[in-house]
Amino acid sequence: MSIVLIDSGLGGLTVLHEALQELPHERYLFFADNGNVPYGTKPKETVRSCILSAVQELVTEETKALLIACNTATSIAIADLRRLYSIPVIGMEPAVKPAVELNRNTGKRSLVMATPLALKETKYHDLVNRLGDTEHIDSQPMPGLVTLAEELEFDGPRVQAYLQETIGDRDWQEYGTAVLGCTHFSFFRTAFAKFLPPHIELIDGNRGTVRRLQELIRGREEAPDSAAAAGPVVEFRHSGSDPAYRERMEQALDWYRRDRERAGRPRA
Incomplete structure (x- = not known):
């Protein structure tokens, strides 16, 4: 089973980084809706439609939890998502x-x-x-x-x-x-x-959000398979037509990991 994280683009990778630190044996599916980035300057109904459509495609019976790794999307769509899905649905809010x-x-x-x-x-x-x-x-x-x-x-x-x-x-x-x-x-x-x-x-609210994720999936853990036992498994997907965007996602996550290692872990 996997934890699905969704954002308009690269930003949610900073939340994924925190999740990889705290929950290293989980499977993750990270989706960037880069075909519609940015969310923050669009009409709210457009953002709601983007999120609901993306989640409908991403969430399956194999999904353990859904994390909306975007403050804007959370403010617009979190109530709808919690009404529509029975799995844990975690959102972001400014700290x-x-x-x-x-x-x-x-x-x-x-x-x-x-x-x-x-x-x-x-x-x-x-x-x-x-x-x-x-x-x-x-x-x-x-x-x-x-x-x-x-x-x-x-x-x-x-x-x-x-x-x-x-x-x-x-x-x-x-x-x-x-x-x-x-x-x-x-x-x-x-x-x-x-x-x-x-x-x-x-x-920022990244660590607090991942702590909430931990609380909500507690008791749902299953024995890790051989791949997960060796380390985290991350699948990257995106909505845009640029095939190089997946590489950009990996580059951004690696840059953030190295930047945080140099600086030490942030507060909150």
Whole structure:
């Protein structure tokens, strides 16, 4: 049986990386809907249709769990998916709660960076309102990072110029945490660390999401076959017509693995 992960493109590979660390003997099917990337600037009904169609093709009786490794898709389609499927369905949400908790005793602000569509959705606003600290939470759409990630450009002059353009005018002494609220954005941890003052904590929801996956599949484990026992098994699929995209997925996952090894494991 396999765990299916789905994203609009390469971003969900950062969640897959975490899953491979925590659940190394599972089988994984990673699907990138790169024929429709990006989700974050599209109408919500278009995104919902993309997700429901893709999941219908991917989920079979051999699927152990479904992980929507995309904050935007989660905000749009998670309720529909949980109604339609009896397997565990796990989604992403910006890690606003741990960011706010880290700032609780300092009076510092949190900046939540995500796609325009995710930041507009009721799900995000409900999350922020539940925390009861809206005056210390700011939001910043950064769709350009998705484009850069899909081009495998995770650092360098273009990335730094985009960060300067979008968040360069903020008074970072007012902030204590910055939330990477799109799975594509986790590719830019090193770039953010170069750009931001050292006191800023970068937080994403990848580890917390995989912990939730672990909880929900507990008791569903079966004896690993010989291939799984030797290490994780990952199948890559994508929707676009470019046959080289699978190689790009593998390159991105390898880059992220090496980048995280150099930097150490991230918070949250």
